C-alpha cells in the first residue's frame with residue numbers, strides 16, 4: 093500500500109519521547125496523527141496519514157443516523173529492546189471485518205489494516221508513554237459517510253485509526269475487585285442480532301444499563317441472555333469464573349457474545365497457566381449455587397483495556413449481594429493477569445506471532 097504522508101510541521105509535533113510525570117489515564121490523550129482511508133466506487137482508496145483533527149462529515153451521513161459504524165480496540169507495548177510491538181493485531185483485523193460484515197460494511201484486507209496501524213504507530217512512536225505498565229491504545233474504526241436518509245447500506249465509508257497513549261489500567265495496583273449488577277431488566281444482545289460484533293450501537297444501547305449499575309454501586313452490568321437463565325458477558329468484557337480446582341470457565345461464544353481476544357488468548361495459553369481453561373454454557377442458577385457453596389472461588393472479566401478485571405461480588409435488583417470467595421483478588425486471577433501482561437510487556441516470550449514489531453519507515 094502506498095500511504096501518503098501529510099504530517100504536521102515538525103515545530104508542531106512531538107520531538108522528544110513522551111515521559112509523563114503523572115498518570116495519563118486510559119484513552120484520554122491523542123497523538124499527533126491519524127490514518128485515514130476512504131471507500132468509494134466499490135474500493136478502498138487514498139490511504140494517508142494526516143494530523144489528528146476533526147472530520148468534515150455530511151449532517152445526513154448514514155453513520156450519524158443509523159449507526160452504521162464498527163470499531164476495534166487493541167494495544168501496543170514498548171519492549172526492553174526499545175521497539176514497539178502490537179499484541180495479536182491480526183485478531184483485531186479479522187474481528188473488524190467480521191463486525192463490518194454484520195453491518196454490511198465492506199471489508200478491509202487484514203494485511204492492509206495491520207500495515208496502516210503499524211505505519212501510524214511508527215509515525216507517532218515518540219508518543220509512546222515511558223511509564224511502567226503504559227501502552228499505546230489503538231482504536232481502528234469504520235463509519236458510513238453517504239449523505240442519505242434512507243435506511244440502506246451506505247455506498248461510501250471512512251476507515252480511521254487513532255492512538256491514545258495510556259497509563260497503566262491499575263495504577264493503584266491490582267487489588268480492588270469490582271461489583272457487577274445482575275439484572276433481568278437490560279439485555280445486551282439477542283440471537284440473530286449484533287451482539288457478537290463491535291457495532292457502535294451496541295455500546296450506545298449499554299449506557300442506560302451502566303447508569304443502573306452505578307445506582308447499585310456496581311461497576312457494570314453482568315448481562316444475562318434474553319431468557320434470564322444464562323450468564324453472557326459484561327458491557328465491555330467477557331465473564332469468567334474459577335472453580336476450586338483452578339479450572340477457568342468462560343461462557344461459550346455465541347452470536348450474543350463478543351469473541352474476546354483476551355479470552356481466546358487464555359484459552360490458548362491453558363497449558364502455560366497450569367490449569368484448564370474451557371468454555372461452557374453457564375446457567376445462572378448453577379452459578380449462584382456454586383458461588384454460595386464455595387465450588388466457585390474467583391470470578392472476573394477479560395478484555396483488552398484491563399486484561400483481567402477481578403470481581404469480588406454481584407448485586408441483584410433486590411439488593412441481595414453474592415460474594416465470591418472472600419471478596420478479594422484470588423491467586424488464580426492474579427496468575428492469569430501476570431501471565432498475559434508479562435507476554436505483552438515482552439518479559440517472557442508469547443506464542444509465535446502474538447507480538448509483532450512495528451518497523452521503522454526507513455528500515
Ligand SMILES: Cc1ncc(COP(=O)(O)O)c(C=O)c1O
Nearest residue numbers: 328329330350352353354395396
Ligand atoms: C462487549 C465486549 N465483550 C468483550 C470484550 C473483550 O474483548 P477483547 O478481549 O478482544 O478486548 C469487549 C472489548 O473489546 C467488548 O466490548
